[in-house]
Amino acid sequence: MTLLLAILDVALSAAPWLLLGLGIAGLIKGVISEAALTRWVGGQGLGSVARAAVIGAPLPLCSCGAIPTALALHRGGADRGPTTAFLIGTPGIGIDSLTISYALLGPFMALARGVSAVLTAIVTGLLVGRTHVAEATAPASAASCGGGCGSGCGTRASPSPAPATLGRRLRAGLSYAFSDILDDISLWLLAGLLVAGALIALVPPQQLAGLGSGLGAMLVMAVIGIPMYLCATAATPIAAGLLLAGVSPGTVLVFLIAAPVTSLATLGVFRREMGNRALVAYLAGILASTVLLGLGVDLLAGWWELDIPLQVARVQELLPTWLEALALIVLVVLAVRPLRHRLAARLFLPN
DSSP states (O other): OHHHHHHHHHHHHHHHHHHHHHHHHHHHHHHOOHHHHHHHTOSOHHHHHHHHHHHHTTSOOOHHHHHHHHHHHHHTTOOHHHHHHHHHHHHHOOHHHHHHHHHHHHHHHHHHHHHHHHHHHHHHHHHHHTOOOOOOOOOSOOOOOOTTOOTTTTSOSSOSSOOSSHHHHHHHHHHHIIIIIHHHHHHHHHHHHHHHHHHHHHSOHHHHHTTSOHHHHHHHHHHHHTTOOOOHHHHHHHHHHHHHTTOOHHHHHHHHHHHHHOOHHHHHHHHHHHOHHHHHHHHHHHHHHHHHHHHHHHHHHHHTTOOHHHHHHHHHTSSOHHHHHHHHHHHHHHHSHHHHHHHHHHHSOOO
16 A cells, blocks of 8 residues: 555656656757758857757657657758757657756756756767767668657658748647657656655665665666666656655666667667777767766765755645646656547547
8 A cells, every 4th residue: 555655646746747847848849940950050169069958958868769850950951969969869869858857856957967967978978979980881771779768769750841831830739749749658657667766665764775876886877777768757756756765865866867868779779880899989978978967966965965855855745736746647648549539539539
């Protein structure tokens, strides 16, 4: 019973913020086209890499979903540095995961996560950008990222040419957010809630507190997280469980950044596209950046004497329980495809 109550508590806290994040992500998807992305991330050097990381951060794409878009940018003329920054920054954080981070981890961790994801993308993009090799690029065919991916794999991440009017683009973007994105993350999100509930309800805080800090723990988190396929939103409840079970904020941050930004599928496609030297720089950049940022976050949290669980409690007090329950019901209805299709048929009757 305690386990079920812990899972329900985390789900209630996350639901309204996740709905808000999905809505904003859908609006962004409807407004920004792939052609605009190609223009914005062109060029070389720090400016282009930073621009690609910042532009990619709010976009609603997971690790596998970012692959075809990043390859399209690279084959359209973007340098490997900005391409890498976009490939890391896009799944590292998004509007949906940022809002749920604010609800489950508090404002300090949400801000640290957003900034760290962008900095990791910039540092790794600069490292990869210096690995120019005289290798022919792969043929410009549709990308395939292998097995184990979500629905975004093997296809272009953007839908077919956006409708002409702004209203139709926004409607298409919202439809994408509350169908494609939600379908991709729903099972992983459920798994994350189960793990978070188990950590909160069953694991004594002192058991993980002794293991969950320092350089060694962060390296373990990075090595575990890099090959995983876990989207940023689904990683957040697990991170909340680790945090409340006694793991240090910096160690949790390493997991939050390393797990979503890449996967075995991403590594395979990246190596085929850019070569072994670029892959080594890619892995080194992610590993070094996440661990150093994690150490920095632990220093800041200790220096400022932050009580992160108290921050989380204050955020969760902002919304009434009835609103959280309503948001959770809406989220469940949208996540279950038959219910969603029935609701769509009632709301959007064919002409």
